[in-house]
Structure formats: structure tokens, C-alpha cells
Amino acid sequence: MSQAVRVARWLGIGLLLLGYPVLAHYTLMNVENGKLGAVVAVAPVFVIGLIYAWKSSPQWVGLSLFVLAGGAGAASWTLLEHHFGVLYWMLDAGMQCVLFMTFGRTLFGERKPLCTHFAEVAHGVITPQHAQYARQVTWAWAVFFGLMATVSTLLFFLAPLTVWSVFANFLTLPLIALMFIVEFGVRRRVLPAGGSSRILDSLRVWKDQRKPGHRTQPAE
Template identity: 25%
Template sequence: MQAAGRPRRAALLHAVTVLVIIAYPLAVWLGLRNGGMGVLAPILMVTFILRLLTFRGKLSQLTALGRTLAAAGLLFAAASWLLHESQMLLYYPVVVNTLLLLLFGYSLLSPPPVVERLARLSQPDLPPKAVSYTRRVTQVWCVFFFLNGAIAFYTCLKGDVALWTLYNGGISYLLIGLLMGVEWIVRKRVQRA
């Protein structure tokens, strides 16, 4: 009976850490407004440690990326706590976009591109037209990560936590959803053609 509960607890722990990391900008904003670094940084550190321990990706590169991002988050939270400097926490979205840009960009130079690898998980025998399409989508994501990271960096430099939270915890996610939605529509049209 206890063994059956372990996978559920692990899945719940994994889900909670994913939610906290997705809500990172809001958590930082609320933490800085209400509890300060003494409360916020240890909570973030524990979250990133749990993320390191529970991360599982479908591709080895994504697993390595997920663990690297968790380690970076842990490093930022620990340094912020030790140095009593909250500004460092704001740079996590910049690191996320930079690492995603590097991963997607590198995959263009060392095929197959990330999007093709993900597509092959559900459709192992991609036709040449689909392979070309996945390369183009990977390029689009590279442009997105560059621009999104640049705007995230600008919000860090601006030093306005409300602006930083609005962009990194709201607008950025809306843009990701919009890009995914547009790509899905285009993909369906390409598949029909």
C-alpha cells in the first residue's frame, strides 16, 4: 500500500515544483512585497532542489536543460539570499531564454533540430516536407527566445519589479501561447497541403 502511494506523492511533488517555477515571476513579486529575501530565497532554493531531483524529460537534451535551469535557479536564489540582493532573482528568465536559444540554435547546427526530435516522438517516420517544416519552426523559436530574452533583460535593467513581473509572468507566457497556437494552425495547413 505504501509503495503505491510513492508514485502519487512523487507526481504531486513534481507538479507542485513545475507550478512554482512557472509562477516564478509572480512568486518573486509576492515574496519581495510581503516576506522579503529571508523568506523568498529559501523557498525558491527548496523548489529548485526538488526540481533537480524530480525532473524527467522526454529527450536527454531536454533533461539536461531542465536540470541546468534548476541549478541556475538554485544558484540565483542562494546568491540572492547570501548577498541580500534581490535583483539577482530577476535574471532567471534571461537565463532560461538564453539556454533555450543555445539549445535550439545548436540543434540547427547539429541536426536533427529540437522540434524535429520532438515531432519524431509521436511520428517516427517524418516525410521530407515535415523535416523541412520542423527546421523552420526551430528557427522561429530561436528568434522568439532571442527577442524574449532581450526584453526580459531590459526589464531587469529597468529595475521595476512590477514591470518585470508583468512581462515575465504574463506577457511572455501569452506570447509563448500565441506562438504555439499560430504554429499549430500553420502545421495543420501544411499537413493538408
């Protein structure tokens, strides 16, 4: 991938992350424009569903289910226009719940805590102290996303729609970024310098491992 394409891709992602929340907030503050609100609310579901359907195996099954789901959405479009705010909430709280379960399910049974996996990807063999810290961080992220889903749900049903929209559209990403910053600061204090890499480095190594043809070298 050329540098220009890479820059354009990241600019597009940045504009999407900034533009979509603003548009979503606008539609929630102008609920009388149900058509626009329904389109904006459905757009992420449509894109994510299409991606999963295209990558499914066998592909025809995924695409068939996607078409059926699209037909059901079209049939209930009038209902969506009148209640598109509920879909916004389902997307926000649902994503937080998915992340909560992604971290939380690795903390039980014989599973390896997710942050322990990231640490091993970045460092290979890690110390018992590092492993214990990584487990605690996995708990912290699970609790964080569980609280985010809970707050989103309480605000949606109990607070004015404006309050929920500000929280969901403008505070979610900054709060996640703040969580990263706080965790990084704690990690720098708790772990030796050798065990304190940036989380983005860990994710980058993990992403590289998933590329076709890449083989992890066993640690000696």
C-alpha cells in the same frame, strides 16, 4: 502509477506553476523583506541542484559539489538578501537562454533540428515538406526564446521592477502557450492532415521512448 497519484501530481505541478510566480511577484514588490525574497529566489536553484546532484554519476561527486555550492550560498546570504531580484532575473533569462541554445544548437553542422526529431518520433518517416517545416519551426522557437531572454534583460535593467516582474512571472507562460497555439495553427495550414499532430503527442511519444526497456521499431 495510480490515477489518484497521477492527478495529485498534476495538481501539485499546477499549484506550483500558479503559486510560485505570485509569491515571487509579492517579494519583488516588498523588497524590504529580503529574507523571504532570498528564500523564494533560491528555492528553485536548490531543488534543481539537488536533483542533478542526486542523479549524477558518480553520485558522491555531484552531492559534494552541491554541498560546496550550498556553503558558498550560505556564506553570501546577506548579499542575496539585498540583491535577490538579480537572482530572479538570472533564473528567468537563464532558462530562456538554455531553451534558446537547446533549439538553436541543433540547427548547425550535421545535427538534426529538434522539431524534426519530434516529428520523426511522432510519425516515423516524414516527407521532405514536413522536414523543411520542422526546421523552420526549430528556428522559430530558437528566435522566440532568444527574444524572451533579451526582453527580460532589457526590462530588468531599464524598466521599473514591477514591469519586469509582471513580464517574467505572469506573461512568460502565456506567451509560450500562445507560441504553441500559433505554431499549431500554421502547421494545420501548411502540412497535410497526416503530418499535423499535436506537439503534446510528440512529446508523449518521445517520453515513452526514454522509458527503460522500450525499443523503437525501425521504420519499414
